[in-house]
Amino acid sequence: MSEPQAAVVEAAIRQQCKFLHMPTISSQFVRLAVEAVKAKQSHTEYLEALLAAEIEERERRTVQRRIQEAHLPRMKTLEDFDFSQAPTISAAQIRDLAEGGYIDRAEPVVLIGECGTGKTHLATALCVAACRQKRRVRFTTATALVNEFVDARNENRVGRLLARWFRYDLVAVDELGYVPLADVGAEFLYQVVSERAERAALIFTTNLPFSEWTQVFTNPRLCKAMIDRVTDRAHIIDTGKESYRFRRTLEARKKKARAGGRDESHE
Numbered sequence: 001m002s003e004p005q006a007a008v009v010e011a012a013i014r015q016q017c018k019f020l021h022m023p024t025i026s027s028q029f030v031r032l033a034v035e036a037v038k039a040k041q042s043h044t045e046y047l048e049a050l051l052a053a054e055i056e057e058r059e060r061r062t063v064q065r066r067i068q069e070a071h072l073p074r075m076k077t078l079e080d081f082d083f084s085q086a087p088t089i090s091a092a093q094i095r096d097l098a099e100g101g102y103i104d105r106a107e108p109v110v111l112i113g114e115c116g117t118g119k120t121h122l123a124t125a126l127c128v129a130a131c132r133q134k135r136r137v138r139f140t141t142a143t144a145l146v147n148e149f150v151d152a153r154n155e156n157r158v159g160r161l162l163a164r165w166f167r168y169d170l171v172a173v174d175e176l177g178y179v180p181l182a183d184v185g186a187e188f189l190y191q192v193v194s195e196r197a198e199r200a201a202l203i204f205t206t207n208l209p210f211s212e213w214t215q216v217f218t219n220p221r222l223c224k225a226m227i228d229r230v231t232d233r234a235h236i237i238d239t240g241k242e243s244y245r246f247r248r249t250l251e252a253r254k255k256k257a258r259a260g261g262r263d264e265s266h267e
Helices: 003-020 023-038 043-069 091-098 119-132 142-154 158-166 183-196 210-215 220-231 244-265
Strands: 109-113 137-141 170-176 201-206 235-240
Touching (some): 003 023, 043 119, 091 119, 091 235, 119 137, 119 170, 119 201, 119 235, 137 142, 142 158, 142 170, 142 183, 158 183, 170 183, 183 201, 183 220, 210 220
Parallel strands (some): 109 201, 109 235, 137 170, 170 201
């Protein structure tokens, strides 16, 4: 085949790929064809390599889209978490959760601990793991979720908003307990939790033990019902009381002080 003929064929293939929504094949078929010739691959082997490249890229884009749609506060993974600095947390338990079985079984996960103990990091990392499994995930704070429902009530669209939140495979609610909730906000949060109970997974992070949830849910009956829903079949993980961030800052200061002392000794 002459170069002009080859150019026409390549242009036609790219146009067909565009029509079929196969951008990866469009961008890689020439390079993979050259590699196939060098490796003496058969036509079917070349075709398999092309299709595998398209599938791999589609899966990568799907995962990236899931992560973007999750509205994560920042990208945190289990690979980034230093379990050696969190002695109360079982690395095996967290890694088992990351496999996603709790999502299939619609089991809640509750991370309880003081500020700086890794609750948000672990919740985010579990969300990332779910996104990598191409699940629909949404991360929010308790205050943001409540405010969204209050706005929806004012605009007469609570039903539509509830339907949207129920479509997620996993919802993570961060910072429960930092701000007391007004009665209407507490009721909306309970509605989300009760509707998802035994049907879809939830993750909660909180700085308060369950005995102090009355500070958030001032209605005793609602508080009791909320705890009952959240803890039913739940994985409850105590992240501890000592702030990892604070300890890390102290260690960094000590290292800096030691380095300064060595510098002065050489003067």
